Amino acid sequence: MRSRVERIVRTVAWITLAGATGLAWRSPVVPATRAVSSPPSVETLARWALVPPADSLIVTFRGLPGDTMRSQVAAIAGAGIAVQWRDDGVDAQAGEVELDVSTGRGALRVAGGPVEVSDAAGALGVVDGALVVPGLVLPVRAGVVPSAELVPSRRALVLGTPSWESGWIVRGLEAAGWSVEARFVLAPGLVAGPSAIDTATFAVAIVLDRVEPVMARALLAFVRSGGGLVLGPGALGAPVLAQIAPGAVAALARSAASLALPTDRADLAFRPVVRLRADAVALDTARIAARREGQGRVVLIGDVETWRWALASDPGRTAHSAFWVRVVEAARYRPLGDRMAGDPAPRASLVAAFGPPVQAPAPALPRWPWEAMLFVLGMAGLMTEWASRRMRGAV
């Protein structure tokens, strides 16, 4: 009788242990989800653009995200990562503007907490409730734009074939504190450097030579989304880039001074910028012109072989660096914190871009450790059975 009970206990114990093993094996796999702490910073999202991606990203917005933030999140979404957003105060701070065009008077109605009202000259004040404002009140922005958004990005990408010009541009910008990467076409089919470009990573791209059509289209998207684009004369060989350039370039103009070592930029040879487009602006007579394309700027520079200036003398090296800093500063992506404020329906834009907000997950109930319990019970059963056998003298 006793040995029969022992057999039953042993069998039940082994079944229990098998069940515990099965439960442990079937533990749910948590999908790779990273939540960016709120409010997300530009630096956080920029890092996100560089680290190996997870499957999904949840961003919590406290107030209306600025244009930079939206662009960065959109770039991450465009890279194939599922992006969701949580609404943590967007509604409460959204304002509604009604403007009577005939009288120039507008009324601002605030749905929730106070919002800051400003115009191009700066802040007008903080309002709560409804306020009639004479004239145009746009832009209205919720809260204060995070200071991180106002920090200009100083990352540049230089594209072309390896040349002294590209090398000295990289060194000149780096000497001025810029972070510069280069993408060189070394040989047919052999390209060294970044293969993608977006405004989350780079503020400006400098194209010195003809680039392949795929990269030209990427640069077009880059500048239209707010990136800065500097084109050297050689870059106009790409039809896509030639179409958005502020103008064209004429034949090389080489002065007598350009045959000697240059002591000044005026001594350098250049290709005059001609046939300016109607919306282009000449920044430097005959040598540099710029125009806006989408949200970004395109600068065409006619100077060639500016590296000669840097190699010729120590003052030339300093001046060369300063010159290129001015060129990229004229073009680079400038995050504008008030761009989204001009959006008449910012919440709708967010929903259109990233879908409706997701709810914050309910706190998960503590899970009962069934596998541990079954394991303990199984082991206890085996020990009891073993002790029973030993006490009656069986093996």
Added chain:
Amino acid sequence: MSFVFATAQYESGDWDSAPLVPSNVLDSVARYTQIAVEPTGVIVSLGSSDLFRYPFVWLTGHLPVRFSPAERDNLRAFIDRGGFIVVDDHNHDIDGAFHKSATEEITRAIGALEALPNDHALYRCFFTFDGPPTTSHELNGWGDNLIHRELHAVRRDGRIGLLYSNKDYSSEWNYHAANKRFLSIDNTRFAVNMVVYALTR
């Protein structure tokens, strides 16, 4: 804006001891890369301001080297402003006249040479090497009969400004480019790395 190979002419020594190196290197750069090159090299005086027209300079010789003050000043300014110069010991002899005098002059002009790690970007920027490629001349009974394991360099802002070699690439690459077809592996591939490094760093 083509790449120009410049050979340095200095007042002492035999600066023109490897006249076929420029055309051979230019042939390789044109053969393997998309870099535009001038078909012939130029000779530039180390002591003249013309040095600052050519950012890539090759300097070699067998005999003792003594730089004039103008040559020394130019070399210092050239390196500081971003130029790239290769100095190759045509004797491949660390106890030879060129090596001793050239390293002294380099140290006096721009600072001491330091060993270049064999995993440096120079060895990976186009072709991949596990260090400086050995030349067929290193064990030819002349020179020091050593396999020189590493190159040396003087750097500016982390970038090589002067590259110093005891490998005797001046002998190794001093042949007509058309004769490359007799080689199973082109021995001038490392020269392409030098040019690509100079242009991209």
